[in-house]
Amino acid sequence: MTSFDETVAAAARARQNSLTKPPGSLGRLEELAVFLAGWQGRERPRLDRAQAVVFAGNHGIVAQGVNPFPAEVTALMVQNFRAGGAAINQLCAVAGAELTVVPLKLETPTGDFTQGPAMTPDEVDEAMQAGAEAVDPEADILLLGEMGIGNSTVAAALAAATFDGWVEDWVGPGTGATSEVMERKIRAVTAGLVRHKPADTRATLAAFGGREQAAICGAILRARELRIPVILDGFICTAAAAVLTRDDPEALAHCLIGHESVEPGHHRLIAVLGMRPVLSLDMRLGEGSGAAVALMVLKGAVACHNGMATFAEAGIG
Known part of the structure:
Protein backbone atom coordinates (compact mmCIF):
# COMPACT_ATOMS: atom_id res chain seq x y z
CA MET A 1 0.00 0.00 0.00
CA PRO A 45 0.31 19.42 -5.81
CA ARG A 46 -2.37 19.91 -8.42
CA LEU A 47 -6.15 19.73 -8.46
CA ASP A 48 -6.72 20.15 -12.18
CA ARG A 49 -8.70 16.92 -12.50
CA ALA A 50 -11.19 16.45 -9.66
CA GLN A 51 -13.62 13.55 -9.72
CA ALA A 52 -16.78 13.39 -7.60
CA VAL A 53 -18.52 10.01 -7.36
CA VAL A 54 -21.97 9.46 -5.90
CA PHE A 55 -22.83 5.81 -5.25
CA ALA A 56 -26.51 4.90 -4.84
CA GLY A 57 -28.10 1.82 -3.31
CA ASN A 58 -31.35 0.56 -1.81
CA HIS A 59 -31.80 -1.10 1.56
CA GLY A 60 -34.05 -3.82 2.93
CA ILE A 61 -34.01 -2.13 6.33
CA VAL A 62 -36.63 0.35 5.06
CA ALA A 63 -39.15 -2.44 5.72
CA GLN A 64 -38.74 -1.55 9.41
CA GLY A 65 -40.18 1.93 8.82
CA VAL A 66 -36.87 3.73 9.40
CA ASN A 67 -37.36 6.40 6.74
CA PRO A 68 -40.28 8.71 5.94
CA PHE A 69 -39.64 8.31 2.19
CA PRO A 70 -40.11 5.20 0.01
CA ALA A 71 -37.15 3.41 -1.56
CA GLU A 72 -38.29 4.58 -5.01
CA VAL A 73 -36.90 8.02 -4.19
CA THR A 74 -33.35 6.67 -4.61
CA ALA A 75 -33.85 6.02 -8.33
CA LEU A 76 -35.62 9.34 -8.76
CA MET A 77 -32.67 11.16 -7.19
CA VAL A 78 -30.26 9.29 -9.47
CA GLN A 79 -32.28 10.65 -12.40
CA ASN A 80 -32.06 14.11 -10.89
CA PHE A 81 -28.27 13.83 -10.55
CA ARG A 82 -28.00 12.78 -14.18
CA ALA A 83 -30.29 15.62 -15.29
CA GLY A 84 -28.16 18.16 -13.42
CA GLY A 85 -30.87 19.19 -10.97
CA ALA A 86 -29.36 18.34 -7.58
CA ALA A 87 -27.25 20.38 -5.20
CA ILE A 88 -24.18 18.27 -5.99
CA ASN A 89 -24.46 19.21 -9.66
CA GLN A 90 -24.34 22.90 -8.87
CA LEU A 91 -21.51 22.56 -6.37
CA CYS A 92 -19.42 20.40 -8.70
CA ALA A 93 -19.89 22.98 -11.46
CA VAL A 94 -18.61 25.76 -9.21
CA ALA A 95 -15.80 23.65 -7.71
CA GLY A 96 -14.65 22.30 -11.07
CA ALA A 97 -15.27 18.62 -10.38
CA GLU A 98 -16.56 16.04 -12.83
CA LEU A 99 -19.53 14.14 -11.38
CA THR A 100 -19.92 10.39 -11.81
CA VAL A 101 -23.15 8.73 -10.61
CA VAL A 102 -23.05 4.98 -9.96
CA PRO A 103 -26.37 3.26 -9.12
CA LEU A 104 -25.85 -0.21 -7.67
CA LYS A 105 -28.66 -2.69 -8.37
CA LEU A 106 -31.39 -0.34 -7.18
CA GLU A 107 -33.98 -2.88 -8.26
CA THR A 108 -32.54 -5.39 -5.77
CA PRO A 109 -32.35 -3.90 -2.26
CA THR A 110 -29.98 -5.42 0.27
CA GLY A 111 -31.45 -7.66 2.95
CA ASP A 112 -33.12 -6.41 6.12
CA PHE A 113 -30.28 -6.69 8.63
CA THR A 114 -32.70 -7.28 11.51
CA GLN A 115 -33.65 -10.56 9.84
CA GLY A 116 -30.32 -11.72 8.43
CA PRO A 117 -27.20 -10.46 6.64
CA ALA A 118 -27.69 -7.50 4.33
CA MET A 119 -25.36 -8.99 1.71
CA THR A 120 -23.45 -12.13 0.91
CA PRO A 121 -19.63 -11.97 0.84
CA ASP A 122 -19.78 -12.14 -2.96
CA GLU A 123 -22.16 -9.19 -3.08
CA VAL A 124 -19.80 -7.19 -0.87
CA ASP A 125 -16.88 -7.97 -3.15
CA GLU A 126 -18.93 -7.07 -6.23
CA ALA A 127 -19.91 -3.69 -4.76
CA MET A 128 -16.35 -2.95 -3.63
CA GLN A 129 -15.10 -3.78 -7.11
CA ALA A 130 -17.69 -1.44 -8.61
CA GLY A 131 -16.36 1.28 -6.34
CA ALA A 132 -12.78 0.61 -7.35
CA GLU A 133 -13.65 0.62 -11.05
CA ALA A 134 -15.43 3.98 -10.74
CA VAL A 135 -12.19 5.76 -9.80
CA ASP A 136 -10.55 7.75 -12.59
CA PRO A 137 -6.86 6.77 -12.50
CA GLU A 138 -5.95 10.22 -13.84
CA ALA A 139 -7.79 12.12 -11.11
CA ASP A 140 -5.83 14.45 -8.84
CA ILE A 141 -8.42 14.14 -6.08
CA LEU A 142 -11.51 12.01 -5.43
CA LEU A 143 -14.70 13.26 -3.76
CA LEU A 144 -17.05 10.61 -2.41
CA GLY A 145 -20.79 10.83 -1.73
CA GLU A 146 -23.84 8.60 -1.55
CA MET A 147 -27.59 8.39 -2.01
CA GLY A 148 -29.90 5.71 -0.66
CA ILE A 149 -33.18 5.83 1.24
CA GLY A 150 -32.56 4.19 4.62
CA ASN A 151 -28.81 4.53 4.55
CA SER A 152 -28.52 6.73 7.64
CA THR A 153 -29.79 3.70 9.59
CA VAL A 154 -27.17 1.56 7.88
CA ALA A 155 -24.51 4.14 8.73
CA ALA A 156 -25.52 4.11 12.41
CA ALA A 157 -25.26 0.31 12.45
CA LEU A 158 -21.85 0.36 10.76
CA ALA A 159 -20.53 2.97 13.20
CA ALA A 160 -21.90 1.14 16.24
CA ALA A 161 -20.50 -2.19 15.05
CA THR A 162 -17.09 -0.63 14.41
CA PHE A 163 -16.74 1.59 17.48
CA ASP A 164 -19.33 0.33 19.99
CA GLY A 165 -21.09 2.90 22.18
CA TRP A 166 -24.78 3.49 22.81
CA VAL A 167 -26.98 2.98 19.76
CA GLU A 168 -28.77 6.22 20.61
CA ASP A 169 -25.47 8.07 20.16
CA TRP A 170 -25.16 6.94 16.56
CA VAL A 171 -28.76 7.19 15.34
CA GLY A 172 -29.87 10.57 13.99
CA PRO A 173 -32.79 12.09 12.07
CA GLY A 174 -31.35 11.50 8.60
CA THR A 175 -33.83 12.85 6.06
CA GLY A 176 -36.03 14.27 8.83
CA ALA A 177 -37.28 11.38 10.93
CA THR A 178 -40.11 11.97 13.39
CA SER A 179 -39.72 10.79 16.99
CA GLU A 180 -41.63 7.64 16.07
CA VAL A 181 -39.34 6.92 13.13
CA MET A 182 -36.32 7.61 15.34
CA GLU A 183 -37.54 4.97 17.78
CA ARG A 184 -37.86 2.48 14.94
CA LYS A 185 -34.33 3.30 13.77
CA ILE A 186 -32.96 2.70 17.26
CA ARG A 187 -34.83 -0.60 17.55
CA ALA A 188 -33.62 -1.72 14.12
CA VAL A 189 -29.95 -0.93 14.82
CA THR A 190 -30.17 -2.56 18.24
CA ALA A 191 -31.68 -5.71 16.75
CA GLY A 192 -29.00 -5.81 14.06
CA LEU A 193 -26.20 -5.52 16.59
CA VAL A 194 -27.68 -8.35 18.65
CA ARG A 195 -27.94 -10.56 15.57
CA HIS A 196 -24.57 -9.80 13.97
CA LYS A 197 -21.08 -9.79 15.53
CA PRO A 198 -18.76 -9.09 12.57
CA ALA A 199 -15.03 -8.92 13.23
CA ASP A 200 -13.56 -7.36 10.08
CA THR A 201 -14.34 -4.96 7.26
CA ARG A 202 -16.02 -7.28 4.78
CA ALA A 203 -18.01 -9.10 7.45
CA THR A 204 -19.29 -5.77 8.77
CA LEU A 205 -20.35 -4.64 5.32
CA ALA A 206 -22.02 -7.99 4.69
CA ALA A 207 -23.91 -7.83 7.97
CA PHE A 208 -25.35 -4.35 7.57
CA GLY A 209 -24.89 -3.23 3.97
CA GLY A 210 -25.34 -1.45 1.78
CA ARG A 211 -23.92 -1.60 -1.67
CA GLU A 212 -23.06 2.11 -1.79
CA GLN A 213 -21.16 1.84 1.50
CA ALA A 214 -19.16 -1.11 0.19
CA ALA A 215 -18.50 0.79 -3.05
CA ILE A 216 -17.17 3.74 -1.05
CA CYS A 217 -14.75 1.36 0.67
CA GLY A 218 -13.61 -0.06 -2.66
CA ALA A 219 -13.08 3.41 -4.10
CA ILE A 220 -11.00 4.48 -1.09
CA LEU A 221 -8.74 1.44 -1.38
CA ARG A 222 -8.27 1.99 -5.12
CA ALA A 223 -7.51 5.68 -4.60
CA ARG A 224 -4.81 4.73 -2.09
CA GLU A 225 -3.17 2.45 -4.67
CA LEU A 226 -3.18 5.33 -7.16
CA ARG A 227 -1.93 7.98 -4.66
CA ILE A 228 -5.15 9.95 -5.07
CA PRO A 229 -6.20 11.91 -1.97
CA VAL A 230 -9.87 11.51 -1.02
CA ILE A 231 -12.43 13.93 0.39
CA LEU A 232 -15.17 12.15 2.33
CA ASP A 233 -18.60 13.71 2.70
CA GLY A 234 -20.72 13.59 5.86
CA PHE A 235 -21.89 10.98 8.37
CA ILE A 236 -23.00 8.25 6.00
CA CYS A 237 -19.89 8.45 3.81
CA THR A 238 -17.55 8.67 6.81
CA ALA A 239 -19.26 5.74 8.57
CA ALA A 240 -18.77 3.63 5.46
CA ALA A 241 -15.12 4.62 5.17
CA ALA A 242 -14.49 3.98 8.86
CA VAL A 243 -15.32 0.30 8.45
CA LEU A 244 -11.97 -0.02 6.63
CA THR A 245 -10.18 0.73 9.91
CA ARG A 246 -11.32 -2.65 11.21
CA ASP A 247 -8.68 -4.19 8.95
CA ASP A 248 -6.15 -1.35 8.92
CA PRO A 249 -6.10 1.55 11.42
CA GLU A 250 -4.28 3.68 8.81
CA ALA A 251 -6.69 2.93 5.97
CA LEU A 252 -7.99 6.51 5.89
CA ALA A 253 -4.64 8.30 6.16
CA HIS A 254 -5.03 9.64 2.60
CA CYS A 255 -8.55 10.90 3.31
CA LEU A 256 -9.94 14.22 4.50
CA ILE A 257 -13.40 14.69 5.97
CA GLY A 258 -14.90 17.49 3.93
CA HIS A 259 -17.29 18.82 6.56
CA GLU A 260 -18.79 18.09 9.94
CA SER A 261 -22.44 17.21 9.45
CA VAL A 262 -25.09 18.19 11.97
CA GLU A 263 -26.13 14.54 12.02
CA PRO A 264 -25.32 13.74 15.69
CA GLY A 265 -23.29 10.61 15.03
CA HIS A 266 -20.85 12.45 12.78
CA HIS A 267 -19.33 14.45 15.63
CA ARG A 268 -18.69 11.23 17.55
CA LEU A 269 -17.32 9.50 14.47
CA ILE A 270 -14.91 12.36 13.74
CA ALA A 271 -13.70 12.27 17.34
CA VAL A 272 -13.06 8.53 17.44
CA LEU A 273 -11.25 8.66 14.09
CA GLY A 274 -9.11 11.56 15.30
CA MET A 275 -9.72 13.48 12.08
CA ARG A 276 -10.41 17.18 11.56
CA PRO A 277 -13.06 18.25 9.04
CA VAL A 278 -12.18 20.94 6.55
CA LEU A 279 -15.46 22.78 7.15
CA SER A 280 -18.42 23.00 9.52
CA LEU A 281 -21.41 24.57 7.79
CA ASP A 282 -24.39 22.83 9.45
CA MET A 283 -24.93 20.73 6.31
CA ARG A 284 -26.60 17.31 6.32
CA LEU A 285 -27.62 16.70 2.70
CA GLY A 286 -25.20 13.97 1.70
CA GLU A 287 -24.67 13.24 -2.01
CA GLY A 288 -21.11 14.54 -1.74
CA SER A 289 -22.21 18.15 -1.23
CA GLY A 290 -19.91 18.91 1.70
CA ALA A 291 -16.96 17.31 -0.07
CA ALA A 292 -17.55 19.55 -3.10
CA VAL A 293 -17.55 22.70 -0.96
CA ALA A 294 -14.37 21.51 0.77
CA LEU A 295 -12.72 21.11 -2.64
CA MET A 296 -13.05 24.85 -3.15
CA VAL A 297 -11.02 25.43 0.01
CA LEU A 298 -8.38 22.94 -1.13
CA LYS A 299 -8.14 24.71 -4.47
CA GLY A 300 -7.44 27.94 -2.61
CA ALA A 301 -4.75 26.20 -0.60
CA VAL A 302 -3.06 24.83 -3.72
CA ALA A 303 -3.31 28.16 -5.56
Whole structure:
Protein backbone atom coordinates (compact mmCIF):
# COMPACT_ATOMS: atom_id res chain seq x y z
CA MET A 1 0.00 0.00 0.00
CA THR A 2 1.27 3.46 -0.86
CA SER A 3 2.30 5.80 1.95
CA PHE A 4 2.70 9.50 2.60
CA ASP A 5 5.90 10.80 1.00
CA GLU A 6 7.68 12.55 3.88
CA THR A 7 10.50 13.81 1.65
CA VAL A 8 8.08 15.57 -0.69
CA ALA A 9 6.09 16.88 2.27
CA ALA A 10 9.24 18.35 3.82
CA ALA A 11 10.00 20.13 0.56
CA ALA A 12 6.44 21.46 0.45
CA ARG A 13 6.75 22.73 4.05
CA ALA A 14 10.02 24.43 3.16
CA ARG A 15 8.32 26.14 0.24
CA GLN A 16 5.48 27.28 2.50
CA ASN A 17 8.01 28.81 4.88
CA SER A 18 9.70 30.69 2.02
CA LEU A 19 6.55 32.31 0.61
CA THR A 20 5.81 36.01 1.03
CA LYS A 21 3.87 35.70 4.29
CA PRO A 22 4.66 35.06 7.93
CA PRO A 23 5.17 31.30 8.46
CA GLY A 24 1.90 29.65 9.42
CA SER A 25 -0.19 32.71 8.61
CA LEU A 26 -2.41 30.82 6.18
CA GLY A 27 -3.20 28.35 8.93
CA ARG A 28 -4.85 25.16 7.78
CA LEU A 29 -4.47 26.08 4.12
CA GLU A 30 -0.76 25.42 4.56
CA GLU A 31 -1.42 22.05 6.20
CA LEU A 32 -3.79 21.03 3.42
CA ALA A 33 -1.28 21.92 0.71
CA VAL A 34 1.39 19.81 2.43
CA PHE A 35 -1.10 16.94 2.88
CA LEU A 36 -1.86 16.95 -0.85
CA ALA A 37 1.82 17.20 -1.74
CA GLY A 38 2.78 14.22 0.40
CA TRP A 39 0.02 11.99 -0.93
CA GLN A 40 0.35 13.00 -4.57
CA GLY A 41 4.15 12.80 -4.38
CA ARG A 42 4.52 16.30 -5.81
CA GLU A 43 6.09 19.29 -4.05
CA ARG A 44 3.56 21.40 -5.92
CA PRO A 45 0.31 19.42 -5.81
CA ARG A 46 -2.37 19.91 -8.42
CA LEU A 47 -6.15 19.73 -8.46
CA ASP A 48 -6.72 20.15 -12.18
CA ARG A 49 -8.70 16.92 -12.50
CA ALA A 50 -11.19 16.45 -9.66
CA GLN A 51 -13.62 13.55 -9.72
CA ALA A 52 -16.78 13.39 -7.60
CA VAL A 53 -18.52 10.01 -7.36
CA VAL A 54 -21.97 9.46 -5.90
CA PHE A 55 -22.83 5.81 -5.25
CA ALA A 56 -26.51 4.90 -4.84
CA GLY A 57 -28.10 1.82 -3.31
CA ASN A 58 -31.35 0.56 -1.81
CA HIS A 59 -31.80 -1.10 1.56
CA GLY A 60 -34.05 -3.82 2.93
CA ILE A 61 -34.01 -2.13 6.33
CA VAL A 62 -36.63 0.35 5.06
CA ALA A 63 -39.15 -2.44 5.72
CA GLN A 64 -38.74 -1.55 9.41
CA GLY A 65 -40.18 1.93 8.82
CA VAL A 66 -36.87 3.73 9.40
CA ASN A 67 -37.36 6.40 6.74
CA PRO A 68 -40.28 8.71 5.94
CA PHE A 69 -39.64 8.31 2.19
CA PRO A 70 -40.11 5.20 0.01
CA ALA A 71 -37.15 3.41 -1.56
CA GLU A 72 -38.29 4.58 -5.01
CA VAL A 73 -36.90 8.02 -4.19
CA THR A 74 -33.35 6.67 -4.61
CA ALA A 75 -33.85 6.02 -8.33
CA LEU A 76 -35.62 9.34 -8.76
CA MET A 77 -32.67 11.16 -7.19
CA VAL A 78 -30.26 9.29 -9.47
CA GLN A 79 -32.28 10.65 -12.40
CA ASN A 80 -32.06 14.11 -10.89
CA PHE A 81 -28.27 13.83 -10.55
CA ARG A 82 -28.00 12.78 -14.18
CA ALA A 83 -30.29 15.62 -15.29
CA GLY A 84 -28.16 18.16 -13.42
CA GLY A 85 -30.87 19.19 -10.97
CA ALA A 86 -29.36 18.34 -7.58
CA ALA A 87 -27.25 20.38 -5.20
CA ILE A 88 -24.18 18.27 -5.99
CA ASN A 89 -24.46 19.21 -9.66
CA GLN A 90 -24.34 22.90 -8.87
CA LEU A 91 -21.51 22.56 -6.37
CA CYS A 92 -19.42 20.40 -8.70
CA ALA A 93 -19.89 22.98 -11.46
CA VAL A 94 -18.61 25.76 -9.21
CA ALA A 95 -15.80 23.65 -7.71
CA GLY A 96 -14.65 22.30 -11.07
CA ALA A 97 -15.27 18.62 -10.38
CA GLU A 98 -16.56 16.04 -12.83
CA LEU A 99 -19.53 14.14 -11.38
CA THR A 100 -19.92 10.39 -11.81
CA VAL A 101 -23.15 8.73 -10.61
CA VAL A 102 -23.05 4.98 -9.96
CA PRO A 103 -26.37 3.26 -9.12
CA LEU A 104 -25.85 -0.21 -7.67
CA LYS A 105 -28.66 -2.69 -8.37
CA LEU A 106 -31.39 -0.34 -7.18
CA GLU A 107 -33.98 -2.88 -8.26
CA THR A 108 -32.54 -5.39 -5.77
CA PRO A 109 -32.35 -3.90 -2.26
CA THR A 110 -29.98 -5.42 0.27
CA GLY A 111 -31.45 -7.66 2.95
CA ASP A 112 -33.12 -6.41 6.12
CA PHE A 113 -30.28 -6.69 8.63
CA THR A 114 -32.70 -7.28 11.51
CA GLN A 115 -33.65 -10.56 9.84
CA GLY A 116 -30.32 -11.72 8.43
CA PRO A 117 -27.20 -10.46 6.64
CA ALA A 118 -27.69 -7.50 4.33
CA MET A 119 -25.36 -8.99 1.71
CA THR A 120 -23.45 -12.13 0.91
CA PRO A 121 -19.63 -11.97 0.84
CA ASP A 122 -19.78 -12.14 -2.96
CA GLU A 123 -22.16 -9.19 -3.08
CA VAL A 124 -19.80 -7.19 -0.87
CA ASP A 125 -16.88 -7.97 -3.15
CA GLU A 126 -18.93 -7.07 -6.23
CA ALA A 127 -19.91 -3.69 -4.76
CA MET A 128 -16.35 -2.95 -3.63
CA GLN A 129 -15.10 -3.78 -7.11
CA ALA A 130 -17.69 -1.44 -8.61
CA GLY A 131 -16.36 1.28 -6.34
CA ALA A 132 -12.78 0.61 -7.35
CA GLU A 133 -13.65 0.62 -11.05
CA ALA A 134 -15.43 3.98 -10.74
CA VAL A 135 -12.19 5.76 -9.80
CA ASP A 136 -10.55 7.75 -12.59
CA PRO A 137 -6.86 6.77 -12.50
CA GLU A 138 -5.95 10.22 -13.84
CA ALA A 139 -7.79 12.12 -11.11
CA ASP A 140 -5.83 14.45 -8.84
CA ILE A 141 -8.42 14.14 -6.08
CA LEU A 142 -11.51 12.01 -5.43
CA LEU A 143 -14.70 13.26 -3.76
CA LEU A 144 -17.05 10.61 -2.41
CA GLY A 145 -20.79 10.83 -1.73
CA GLU A 146 -23.84 8.60 -1.55
CA MET A 147 -27.59 8.39 -2.01
CA GLY A 148 -29.90 5.71 -0.66
CA ILE A 149 -33.18 5.83 1.24
CA GLY A 150 -32.56 4.19 4.62
CA ASN A 151 -28.81 4.53 4.55
CA SER A 152 -28.52 6.73 7.64
CA THR A 153 -29.79 3.70 9.59
CA VAL A 154 -27.17 1.56 7.88
CA ALA A 155 -24.51 4.14 8.73
CA ALA A 156 -25.52 4.11 12.41
CA ALA A 157 -25.26 0.31 12.45
CA LEU A 158 -21.85 0.36 10.76
CA ALA A 159 -20.53 2.97 13.20
CA ALA A 160 -21.90 1.14 16.24
CA ALA A 161 -20.50 -2.19 15.05
CA THR A 162 -17.09 -0.63 14.41
CA PHE A 163 -16.74 1.59 17.48
CA ASP A 164 -19.33 0.33 19.99
CA GLY A 165 -21.09 2.90 22.18
CA TRP A 166 -24.78 3.49 22.81
CA VAL A 167 -26.98 2.98 19.76
CA GLU A 168 -28.77 6.22 20.61
CA ASP A 169 -25.47 8.07 20.16
CA TRP A 170 -25.16 6.94 16.56
CA VAL A 171 -28.76 7.19 15.34
CA GLY A 172 -29.87 10.57 13.99
CA PRO A 173 -32.79 12.09 12.07
CA GLY A 174 -31.35 11.50 8.60
CA THR A 175 -33.83 12.85 6.06
CA GLY A 176 -36.03 14.27 8.83
CA ALA A 177 -37.28 11.38 10.93
CA THR A 178 -40.11 11.97 13.39
CA SER A 179 -39.72 10.79 16.99
CA GLU A 180 -41.63 7.64 16.07
CA VAL A 181 -39.34 6.92 13.13
CA MET A 182 -36.32 7.61 15.34
CA GLU A 183 -37.54 4.97 17.78
CA ARG A 184 -37.86 2.48 14.94
CA LYS A 185 -34.33 3.30 13.77
CA ILE A 186 -32.96 2.70 17.26
CA ARG A 187 -34.83 -0.60 17.55
CA ALA A 188 -33.62 -1.72 14.12
CA VAL A 189 -29.95 -0.93 14.82
CA THR A 190 -30.17 -2.56 18.24
CA ALA A 191 -31.68 -5.71 16.75
CA GLY A 192 -29.00 -5.81 14.06
CA LEU A 193 -26.20 -5.52 16.59
CA VAL A 194 -27.68 -8.35 18.65
CA ARG A 195 -27.94 -10.56 15.57
CA HIS A 196 -24.57 -9.80 13.97
CA LYS A 197 -21.08 -9.79 15.53
CA PRO A 198 -18.76 -9.09 12.57
CA ALA A 199 -15.03 -8.92 13.23
CA ASP A 200 -13.56 -7.36 10.08
CA THR A 201 -14.34 -4.96 7.26
CA ARG A 202 -16.02 -7.28 4.78
CA ALA A 203 -18.01 -9.10 7.45
CA THR A 204 -19.29 -5.77 8.77
CA LEU A 205 -20.35 -4.64 5.32
CA ALA A 206 -22.02 -7.99 4.69
CA ALA A 207 -23.91 -7.83 7.97
CA PHE A 208 -25.35 -4.35 7.57
CA GLY A 209 -24.89 -3.23 3.97
CA GLY A 210 -25.34 -1.45 1.78
CA ARG A 211 -23.92 -1.60 -1.67
CA GLU A 212 -23.06 2.11 -1.79
CA GLN A 213 -21.16 1.84 1.50
CA ALA A 214 -19.16 -1.11 0.19
CA ALA A 215 -18.50 0.79 -3.05
CA ILE A 216 -17.17 3.74 -1.05
CA CYS A 217 -14.75 1.36 0.67
CA GLY A 218 -13.61 -0.06 -2.66
CA ALA A 219 -13.08 3.41 -4.10
CA ILE A 220 -11.00 4.48 -1.09
CA LEU A 221 -8.74 1.44 -1.38
CA ARG A 222 -8.27 1.99 -5.12
CA ALA A 223 -7.51 5.68 -4.60
CA ARG A 224 -4.81 4.73 -2.09
CA GLU A 225 -3.17 2.45 -4.67
CA LEU A 226 -3.18 5.33 -7.16
CA ARG A 227 -1.93 7.98 -4.66
CA ILE A 228 -5.15 9.95 -5.07
CA PRO A 229 -6.20 11.91 -1.97
CA VAL A 230 -9.87 11.51 -1.02
CA ILE A 231 -12.43 13.93 0.39
CA LEU A 232 -15.17 12.15 2.33
CA ASP A 233 -18.60 13.71 2.70
CA GLY A 234 -20.72 13.59 5.86
CA PHE A 235 -21.89 10.98 8.37
CA ILE A 236 -23.00 8.25 6.00
CA CYS A 237 -19.89 8.45 3.81
CA THR A 238 -17.55 8.67 6.81
CA ALA A 239 -19.26 5.74 8.57
CA ALA A 240 -18.77 3.63 5.46
CA ALA A 241 -15.12 4.62 5.17
CA ALA A 242 -14.49 3.98 8.86
CA VAL A 243 -15.32 0.30 8.45
CA LEU A 244 -11.97 -0.02 6.63
CA THR A 245 -10.18 0.73 9.91
CA ARG A 246 -11.32 -2.65 11.21
CA ASP A 247 -8.68 -4.19 8.95
CA ASP A 248 -6.15 -1.35 8.92
CA PRO A 249 -6.10 1.55 11.42
CA GLU A 250 -4.28 3.68 8.81
CA ALA A 251 -6.69 2.93 5.97
CA LEU A 252 -7.99 6.51 5.89
CA ALA A 253 -4.64 8.30 6.16
CA HIS A 254 -5.03 9.64 2.60
CA CYS A 255 -8.55 10.90 3.31
CA LEU A 256 -9.94 14.22 4.50
CA ILE A 257 -13.40 14.69 5.97
CA GLY A 258 -14.90 17.49 3.93
CA HIS A 259 -17.29 18.82 6.56
CA GLU A 260 -18.79 18.09 9.94
CA SER A 261 -22.44 17.21 9.45
CA VAL A 262 -25.09 18.19 11.97
CA GLU A 263 -26.13 14.54 12.02
CA PRO A 264 -25.32 13.74 15.69
CA GLY A 265 -23.29 10.61 15.03
CA HIS A 266 -20.85 12.45 12.78
CA HIS A 267 -19.33 14.45 15.63
CA ARG A 268 -18.69 11.23 17.55
CA LEU A 269 -17.32 9.50 14.47
CA ILE A 270 -14.91 12.36 13.74
CA ALA A 271 -13.70 12.27 17.34
CA VAL A 272 -13.06 8.53 17.44
CA LEU A 273 -11.25 8.66 14.09
CA GLY A 274 -9.11 11.56 15.30
CA MET A 275 -9.72 13.48 12.08
CA ARG A 276 -10.41 17.18 11.56
CA PRO A 277 -13.06 18.25 9.04
CA VAL A 278 -12.18 20.94 6.55
CA LEU A 279 -15.46 22.78 7.15
CA SER A 280 -18.42 23.00 9.52
CA LEU A 281 -21.41 24.57 7.79
CA ASP A 282 -24.39 22.83 9.45
CA MET A 283 -24.93 20.73 6.31
CA ARG A 284 -26.60 17.31 6.32
CA LEU A 285 -27.62 16.70 2.70
CA GLY A 286 -25.20 13.97 1.70
CA GLU A 287 -24.67 13.24 -2.01
CA GLY A 288 -21.11 14.54 -1.74
CA SER A 289 -22.21 18.15 -1.23
CA GLY A 290 -19.91 18.91 1.70
CA ALA A 291 -16.96 17.31 -0.07
CA ALA A 292 -17.55 19.55 -3.10
CA VAL A 293 -17.55 22.70 -0.96
CA ALA A 294 -14.37 21.51 0.77
CA LEU A 295 -12.72 21.11 -2.64
CA MET A 296 -13.05 24.85 -3.15
CA VAL A 297 -11.02 25.43 0.01
CA LEU A 298 -8.38 22.94 -1.13
CA LYS A 299 -8.14 24.71 -4.47
CA GLY A 300 -7.44 27.94 -2.61
CA ALA A 301 -4.75 26.20 -0.60
CA VAL A 302 -3.06 24.83 -3.72
CA ALA A 303 -3.31 28.16 -5.56
CA CYS A 304 -1.48 29.93 -2.75
CA HIS A 305 1.08 27.16 -2.38
CA ASN A 306 1.93 27.04 -6.08
CA GLY A 307 1.35 30.62 -7.17
CA MET A 308 2.73 32.84 -4.43
CA ALA A 309 6.20 34.30 -4.81
CA THR A 310 8.96 33.40 -2.41
CA PHE A 311 10.76 36.17 -0.52
CA ALA A 312 13.76 35.64 -2.79
CA GLU A 313 11.65 35.88 -5.96
CA ALA A 314 9.99 39.06 -4.67
CA GLY A 315 13.33 40.59 -3.70
CA ILE A 316 12.28 40.85 -0.07
CA GLY A 317 14.56 40.07 2.83
